[in-house]
Amino acid sequence: MNFYISIGEIQDHIEEYHRVTGEAPDFPFILHQIYTQKHYLKEFPGTIDTSSLIRLEDDDFLKEIRKLYFYFSDKILHIPERFDIVPPNAGLTVVYQFWGCKDFIHLHDCFEIDYVYRGQCELTFLDEQQILTEGDFCILSPFTRHNVTLLNKDSYIFPIYIKESTFSKLFFPLLSSDDILSDFFRKILSSSEEANYLLIKTDASCEIKDLVKKLFLENFRYDNYVERCNIYWINLLFVYVLRSYHIYQQFSYYKSGPDHIPIVRYIQSHYKTVTLPILAERFHYSVPYLSKIIKENTGKNFTQLIKTLKMKEALEYLEKTDLSIEEISEKTGYNSADHFYRVFKEYQGISPQQYRKEFLKKRAENFPW
Template structure:
């Protein structure tokens, strides 16, 4: 069914909430005792308030817009946004019009770290980003993906929501799998659209990350410091604290990842690939690639194009 028909149908469904969620409006959790996660539907005009959970809250903006308050920050989330909020963080979400629809997903902290953490173990800049959030759950953080109302993400979100109403012994296992697919889809397709807030860092790193990802072939740390108006030592420190890597390591990783893709998918010469990923000398590229992957670009291409 299309989105409008889906929303019309689900508004005939209802949830049973445990009574204890109303005992303290600042701190509550609605995940059933024997479940790893639950998905609810946020209704228009509901009384919103600043609160926290002992679990992760993942808000998917299915339709319209909502006002998101995170500590002392306020921003508007739009259709397709997928926002992950760390446990024990004061926050609230409020729909901005009657046609808006949010699906909050609540995931127990131990479930997130045990079940979903392997998805985030890839050797790329976003996974480092994600791991830092999940490994520092005492710090108030959120991660925001802008999926531009992706049909794949919307389909998976529908299936995850409807799974709540199966009421059989497979619900929990199936819900975990649907959420796993959601994470895979987002990590696969939307890594350049992530945003991050960390109040301990005191600096919004997301624009810096996006700029590095878009200009890695030519950007230098000195140029980056001028663009974002931070000193070179301070910016270098922030990049190291946020990614667990130096600026040069971040850039080299992006260059190597781009080079691998070109080696696997094109017949371009090594000289052209070196130039495309930001090396002035093919000899320099050859040495860096060999040191990074333990084999020359030529050997890498031969192995991977044969397979």
């Protein structure tokens, strides 16, 4: 069953939760709260007149879109981890990033395109952090751990998600061009050596902002032409970004090599369950040769790499949630809390409980208010 909630209703609930508890809520929790309080619509609210909203100045536009309704499947209330960012029957979607929700490092199987419409946000990408400002245009490749955080209430981005499996079909003309965007996408889609993200600094031009508005509003039309229009707007957006950019940078976390990128990306996405034999079968290498590729290009053997990825996720849970040690051990792919406890203590030098206690103590000392 689908249900419909306005952007303003969601944002108001997030801010109220933060005001009462002093903490940032999980997005699924907020939706569940709104659903329980029956602050939603059961029926489709109808299409909107996008032309009138596009013509608005920024302040009025950002105010009026609070009245727009997103639809959600009730799956997100019961099985949030299986909720699809891009609907199963679509190749792409554009969403609204809410200010004040709980941050967490995550990955997904689609390209993410973030244009900073207003204000600033912080990009955390693997072990790197940097501030993106108005006009920055950042493309994140699939299966890479990242987080994008709005730095204040007056900052806005409208993330665009494009399935990797459908990119070449939807944007084939782009792939035949000779420019930084085409090169970036070709390298990733061909599984050869590639950058993990592409950050382009553009002028905060009216043309780009208008295209982002059109992309965002198109997703509230709910008809058979939405995806075709989105493909058109995104192609235009790419052209205007290329026309107005003045500097760019690419990022590659691992050492270069002809074979390791798709392997490491697969490990990043499946590290809770993947084994060397499974990996060898998938990429058609012997286990010894695959082990050599991983060691040479990451500096770690397979077991060490898996442990590092699991421990990074465990630290996130210990720092940013109140999940029990048993729950964290399950979420990070360990078959028992005892096993998780031993590995964590060996990796960090202290127990999970001690780590959480010391982290909370330091946070309280640094931020006493």
